[in-house]
Amino acid sequence: MSKVFASLGMSLDGFIAGPGARPGNPLGDGGTRIHEWVYDVETWRARQNVEGGRAEQDDDVVRENFDRSGAYVMGRRMFAEGEVGWPDPPPFRAPVFVLTHTPREPWVRQGGTTFAFVTDGIHSALDQARKAAAGKDVQISGGAETVRQFIEAGLLDELQIHLAPLVLGAGVRLFDGVSPALGLEPARVVASPRVTHLTYLLTAPRA
Numbered sequence: 001m002s003k004v005f006a007s008l009g010m011s012l013d014g015f016i017a018g019p020g021a022r023p024g025n026p027l028g029d030g031g032t033r034i035h036e037w038v039y040d041v042e043t044w045r046a047r048q049n050v051e052g053g054r055a056e057q058d059d060d061v062v063r064e065n066f067d068r069s070g071a072y073v074m075g076r077r078m079f080a081e082g083e084v085g086w087p088d089p090p091p092f093r094a095p096v097f098v099l100t101h102t103p104r105e106p107w108v109r110q111g112g113t114t115f116a117f118v119t120d121g122i123h124s125a126l127d128q129a130r131k132a133a134a135g136k137d138v139q140i141s142g143g144a145e146t147v148r149q150f151i152e153a154g155l156l157d158e159l160q161i162h163l164a165p166l167v168l169g170a171g172v173r174l175f176d177g178v179s180p181a182l183g184l185e186p187a188r189v190v191a192s193p194r195v196t197h198l199t200y201l202l203t204a205p206r207a
């Protein structure tokens with residue numbers, strides 16, 4: 001069975017975006033600093049249709065995640081920021097299911113990325129993503145509201161946090177409202193000079 005995983009950049013004080021995130025200010029004030037380690041790695045640049053870049057352990061982590069993902073699920077607020085900024089072809093190169101309460105026709109881009117809009121909830125989005133992924137894993141891309149729902153419903157198998165050595169002070173927190181009973185089993189740590197990649201398997205709730 002394919003896995004359902006999330007992979008999020010985070011500041012040391014627990015924010016996945018700064019305040020004021022919106023289209024035109026992606027990741028909010030100061031939030032792009034969370035991803036500074038990723039912008040110059042080879043695989044990320046290739047997915048932005050740019051040549052060159054670092055090919056070290058940070059690149060291995062990014063490549064692994066793209067390679068294993070057969071489909072993506074994301075929240076409409078994340079999508080709205082990317083819609084105005086992602087190149088064509090966008091980085092996903094796979095079907096993307098966008099959770100929203102507002103119906104919209106699918107948006108077909110080059111390179112295998114189609115954004116389909118799902119208005120009947122996370123279970124439906126996951127069913128559609130699993131089918132589209134054809135045996136590969138499903139990545140829950142974010143943002144916080146979306147990943148939290150998958151955690152709370154027990155649908156997330158694996159959570160990766162890419163912990164950036166910086167303090168944002170305010171913004172969007174991933175774990176706000178998540179039960180302290182959340183069961184997490186540390187599975188892998190990859191440390192680079194730029195960021196610490198933490199992988200947890202989600203387990204049964206703690207007693």
Ligand SMILES: NC(=O)c1ccc[n+]([C@@H]2O[C@H](COP(=O)([O-])OP(=O)(O)OC[C@H]3O[C@@H](n4cnc5c(N)ncnc54)[C@H](OP(=O)(O)O)[C@@H]3O)[C@@H](O)[C@H]2O)c1
Nearest residue numbers: 008009016017021075076077078100101142143144145146
């Ligand atoms: N650090 C990272 O790695 C990372 C990764 C991804 C995103 N981000 C950032 O996270 C921020 C966005 O996170 P967020 O928590 O504010 O929002 P989000 O999860 O991206 O999107 C929330 C929106 O998704 C829709 N939605 C969510 N659950 C739904 C459901 N069950 N049924 C129908 N619609 C549903 C709703 O859209 P409607 O309002 O259209 O109904 C809701 O307003 C952005 O700034 C983004 O850049 C950071």
